[in-house]
Amino acid sequence: SQTIHQWPATLVQPVGSPLSLECTVEGTSNPNLYWYRQAAGRGLQLLFYSVGIGQISSEVPQNLSASRPQDRQFILSSKKLLLSDSGFYLCASLRGQGRGDTQYFGPGTRLTVL
Amino acid sequence: AQKITQTQPGMFVQEKEAVTLDCTYDTSDPSYGLFWYKQPSSGEMIFLIYQGSYDQQNATEGRYSLNFQKARKSANLVISASQLGDSAMYFCAMRPTGNQFYFGTGTSLTVIP
Numbered sequence: 001s002q003t004i005h006q007w008p009a010t011l012v013q014p015v016g017s018p019l020s021l022e023c024t025v026e027g028t029s030n031p032n033l034y035w036y037r038q039a040a041g042r043g044l045q046l047l048f049y050s051v052g053i054g055q056i057s058s059e060v061p062q063n064l065s066a067s068r069p070q071d072r073q074f075i076l077s078s079k080k081l082l083l084s085d086s087g088f089y090l091c092a093s094l095r096g097q098g099r100g101d102t103q104y105f106g107p108g109t110r111l112t113v114l
Numbered sequence: 115a116q117k118i119t120q121t122q123p124g125m126f127v128q129e130k131e132a133v134t135l136d137c138t139y140d141t142s143d144p145s146y147g148l149f150w151y152k153q154p155s156s157g158e159m160i161f162l163i164y165q166g167s168y169d170q171q172n173a174t175e176g177r178y179s180l181n182f183q184k185a186r187k188s189a190n191l192v193i194s195a196s197q198l199g200d201s202a203m204y205f206c207a208m209r210p211t212g213n214q215f216y217f218g219t220g221t222s223l224t225v226i227p
Contacts, residue, residue, distance in 0.1 A: 032213045043205065043219040051213065088157055094213060100147055100166055103215055105159035
């Protein structure tokens, strides 16, 4: 089965500072990768997804960007953080085209922007 | 439009009792998958159960079962014999055609000893 790693686990950053969150996947190849954000007590908001190296689809226009430099690496970045960027960031991996294939999630990164 | 609705922000259940968490969905795709995930306070999303739109029988996984009513577009999660460790957020999700998943806003379940 797949294992998703995310780091850091927790991050406190000042407004206007840059951001880099990393996600790596083990146990599969050529997965679809996803970045979600979850505000406190809320559901999951899809930010980006990628079907392959260098292929990124953005779902929400904002000051965040994503990159996929390697097959099993997905990076979420920002040049200048906003207060509204605070939240819980989850990386997910999907391997398979079947309707029943589920996403596997990483442990998440809790970001606080002050 | 693709949409998942969970109308119960919070639910309480007595330990060892059964509880039903509601989920309704909207899609025009004829083929889709429905999923339930559990999110404990640690934050990680844990896959619980899957139901395909063409499946004739309701899915079951241990103490979890999915009450799928296609005509009503509902996919409720039933947890039998609740345990204290079941206290968590529960999310319903749908995967229509393609590789995107659509999530509901979640239901917070508290199991009372």
